[in-house]
Amino acid sequence: MEFKELELLIKTRRSIRSWQDKPVPEELLLQAVELATWAPNGANAQQWFFHIILNKQIIKSIANATSAGMAEMMSWPEMAQLKGSQPPPLPPDAAKRPPPRQNFWADAPALIAVATHKFSPPFEKVWVAREKVDPRAGRMRQAAEVIAPNIQSVSAAIAYLLLVLHQMGLGAVWMTGPLPAGKTEVEKILKIPESEDVVALIPVGYPAKTPVSTRKSVAQVCKVLK
Numbered sequence: 001m002e003f004k005e006l007e008l009l010i011k012t013r014r015s016i017r018s019w020q021d022k023p024v025p026e027e028l029l030l031q032a033v034e035l036a037t038w039a040p041n042g043a044n045a046q047q048w049f050f051h052i053i054l055n056k057q058i059i060k061s062i063a064n065a066t067s068a069g070m071a072e073m074m075s076w077p078e079m080a081q082l083k084g085s086q087p088p089p090l091p092p093d094a095a096k097r098p099p100p101r102q103n104f105w106a107d108a109p110a111l112i113a114v115a116t117h118k119f120s121p122p123f124e125k126v127w128v129a130r131e132k133v134d135p136r137a138g139r140m141r142q143a144a145e146v147i148a149p150n151i152q153s154v155s156a157a158i159a160y161l162l163l164v165l166h167q168m169g170l171g172a173v174w175m176t177g178p179l180p181a182g183k184t185e186v187e188k189i190l191k192i193p194e195s196e197d198v199v200a201l202i203p204v205g206y207p208a209k210t211p212v213s214t215r216k217s218v219a220q221v222c223k224v225l226k
């Protein structure tokens, strides 16, 4: 593959949030997952699992479970505390993008729920035991929590997955937003084993609309030390 072709593939992939009413062949999704598993991952432990859902009723029930959780959360009196607080920073291209319809993915032709095996850092017990007497142990435990190799590994696989799907002419969006309010219900619907956590939902289909996007310049996000 020429460098230019790789650059074009990377730069033309967009998060797709509307799809044609056309089924996605199972073989393509399996092929995309197979390539995604070639992503670098911690200790080559491959602590990921991809739940491919082609049943539209199940996709809808997952979307409904997350939106019900979100609606419940919005009704909590504690939500009032958010009013008047600083809104989260908008992405640089926010003005160019229409806000996504809520539950836009309930009718997606396919959904991939990506799970990771539950992970505890090998030294966790040592850090927990020692942090009461040694703050350095506490800092190490906190650092390990942020570094989360299982999350980094599964993220690498998802990035590969999205690029492969794009090369196949499919469009997908990596979603974490709906999960906190419905993770337990989603895991119940999908009969996810206790040993796994669903960390991302990826609706997939043939794109109906492809949005535009921008990126910060390299100078804004990169520093070279010589």
Ligand SMILES: Cc1cc2nc3c(=O)[nH]c(=O)nc-3n(C[C@H](O)[C@H](O)[C@H](O)COP(=O)(O)O)c2cc1C
Binding pocket: 013, 014, 015, 016, 017, 091, 100, 173, 174, 175, 176, 177, 178, 212, 213
């Ligand atoms: C970790 C992560 C979580 C995301 N969660 C959501 C989400 O919940 N809903 C959504 O519509 N898009 C979500 N996105 C997609 C981003 O909004 C999108 O990647 C970003 O705006 C850049 O647009 P592009 O992918 O088209 O380049 C998520 C992306 C990542 C990497």
